[in-house]
Amino acid sequence: MSPRRRDTEGAAAARAARRTELLGTAAEVFAERGYAATTVREVADAAGMLGGSLYYHFDSKESMIDEILSGFLTALWRDYDAVLARGGGAERTLRGLVTASFQAIDRDRAAVVLYQNEAKHLAPNPRFGYLAESRARFRDMWVGLLEQGSRDGSFRADLDAPVVYRFIRDTVWLAAGWYRPGGRLGADEVAQQYLALVLEGIRGH
Amino acid sequence: MSPRRRDTEGAAAARAARRTELLGTAAEVFAERGYAATTVREVADAAGMLGGSLYYHFDSKESMIDEILSGFLTALWRDYDAVLARGGGAERTLRGLVTASFQAIDRDRAAVVLYQNEAKHLAPNPRFGYLAESRARFRDMWVGLLEQGSRDGSFRADLDAPVVYRFIRDTVWLAAGWYRPGGRLGADEVAQQYLALVLEGIRGH
DNA sequence: TACCCTACCAAACACTTGTTAGAAAACAGG
DNA sequence: CCTGTTTTCTAACAAGTGTTTGGTAGGGTA
Numbered sequence: 147m148s149p150r151r152r153d154t155e156g157a158a159a160a161r162a163a164r165r166t167e168l169l170g171t172a173a174e175v176f177a178e179r180g181y182a183a184t185t186v187r188e189v190a191d192a193a194g195m196l197g198g199s200l201y202y203h204f205d206s207k208e209s210m211i212d213e214i215l216s217g218f219l220t221a222l223w224r225d226y227d228a229v230l231a232r233g234g235g236a237e238r239t240l241r242g243l244v245t246a247s248f249q250a251i252d253r254d255r256a257a258v259v260l261y262q263n264e265a266k267h268l269a270p271n272p273r274f275g276y277l278a279e280s281r282a283r284f285r286d287m288w289v290g291l292l293e294q295g296s297r298d299g300s301f302r303a304d305l306d307a308p309v310v311y312r313f314i315r316d317t318v319w320l321a322a323g324w325y326r327p328g329g330r331l332g333a334d335e336v337a338q339q340y341l342a343l344v345l346e347g348i349r350g351h
Numbered sequence: 352m353s354p355r356r357r358d359t360e361g362a363a364a365a366r367a368a369r370r371t372e373l374l375g376t377a378a379e380v381f382a383e384r385g386y387a388a389t390t391v392r393e394v395a396d397a398a399g400m401l402g403g404s405l406y407y408h409f410d411s412k413e414s415m416i417d418e419i420l421s422g423f424l425t426a427l428w429r430d431y432d433a434v435l436a437r438g439g440g441a442e443r444t445l446r447g448l449v450t451a452s453f454q455a456i457d458r459d460r461a462a463v464v465l466y467q468n469e470a471k472h473l474a475p476n477p478r479f480g481y482l483a484e485s486r487a488r489f490r491d492m493w494v495g496l497l498e499q500g501s502r503d504g505s506f507r508a509d510l511d512a513p514v515v516y517r518f519i520r521d522t523v524w525l526a527a528g529w530y531r532p533g534g535r536l537g538a539d540e541v542a543q544q545y546l547a548l549v550l551e552g553i554r555g556h
Numbered sequence: 557t558a559c560c561c562t563a564c565c566a567a568a569c570a571c572t573t574g575t576t577a578g579a580a581a582a583c584a585g586g
Numbered sequence: 587c588c589t590g591t592t593t594t595c596t597a598a599c600a601a602g603t604g605t606t607t608g609g610t611a612g613g614g615t616a
Contacts, residue, residue: 179472180385182387186573186574186575187572187573195594195595197575198574198575198576198577198594198597199593199594199595201576207575237554263468264385302551302554305544305548306536306544309536309544309548310548312529316525317518321517323517331514336514339511340514340518343514343515345552346552347551347552349442349505349506349507390602390603391605392603392604400565401565402604402605403564403566403607406604407563407564411604411605412605
């Protein structure tokens with residue numbers, strides 16, 4: 147490998163690192179004030195630069211949230227697929243999926259908030275077609291898991307499947323609205339509490 | 352009562368009715384596209400008029416969502432207070448509150464969606480101070496109910512109270528994201544399903 | 557018919573928005 | 587110290603924003 151080649155590679159890596167850094171602060175500002183209500187000047191300000199300077203790194207405001215969301219979903223599905231590949235029964239899979247979700251919240255809370263709040267409004271845009279794809283995969287995954295669990299007795303069989311699916315799907319992401327890393331409970335502990343609620347309910351026994 | 356007086360009263364009533372009608376379509380557009388991303392011209396278009404004409408009825412775009420949200424919360428707390436006044440044990444109260452919430456979704460879905468999506472961003476504005484007040488009342492109501500239920504054995508006592516509170520609080524509004532009046536299930540039926548989930552969990556017994 | 561008031565339109569306003577183009581700084585390697 | 591490259595700034599643009607002002611159609615009232 148020529149030194150020339152190593153240089154351009156190092157430069158490319160540095161540029162990618164700076165992009166990731168900027169995307170992180172952009173995600174936080176977008177999550178805090180809402181994507182549409184956030185100005186590129188506000189994002190730039192949080193990053194310590196002027197509005198126009200962002201366009202050296204990104205094509206547009208839209209491409210920023212695009213990269214944030216697609217990166218988030220890619221990482222998330224990597225984790226989900228690992229859980230699914232592990233196998234081991236419906237309850238174990240459910241525990242794994244919920245735990246992975248809470249770890250995602252712990253790892254990149256802003257992206258989760260953004261996904262929750264903005265995905266619905268962005269989805270109609272063809273550029274964000276992967277959002278609808280991901281949602282379909284979500285549905286298939288959860289419905290399949292619930293059906294399997296109902297058949298083998300892991301879960302109750304007398305619940306309305308579509309309602310339960312939506313309940314689980316949405317429930318998983320709720321904590322992103324209030325969870326703060328470094329608080330009283332860690333991600334895995336909150337996941338435990340949620341799993342206890344979803345599996346056993348709140349009624350006294 | 353003079354005829355003159357009756358006239359002005361009739362006119363005032365007609366004007367109020369028109370305002371309510373316009374607020375209904377505004378709520379739908381805001382809920383569909385997001386408040387910040389929605390243009391007053393889009394609201395006016397949905398109402399069959401031009402952008403500026405809205406300012407005959409309302410001071411500003413902000414006063415529209417203000418009126419939508421405050422009206423929604425007023426009606427909601429009227430229902431909640433009725434349930435609380437009825438008394439009758441923790442589980443009965445919980446059932447009443449959840450049912451009332453789903454009826455609110457059924458009655459004014461757009462307002463619920465708006466409340467869910469925009470409240471957090473509007474709350475810092477002093478004009479929307481009632482949002483924080485309402486949230487505090489929510490918290491006190493649910494925490495009190497959960498503690499009471501844990502004491503008298505209606506609910507389990509081994510769950511983390513703050514986590515359960517947030518779980519219940521958010522769970523109640525989730526259906527607003529997908530529920531459509533006139534669908535397969537009515538509001539009371541969806542409430543039943545949700546209550547079964549929250550109370551008993553999904554595990555097979 | 558003449559009047560008036562309600563509800564809307566037409567057209568503009570000041571300002572903010574995302575975005576761009578060129579200049580200047582910061583920084584590297586020789 | 588020079589030179590080329592990377593990154594940021596300056597300054598502006600065109601389009602779109604919430605909002606205002608003055609006009610006007612139309613229906614009820616005298």
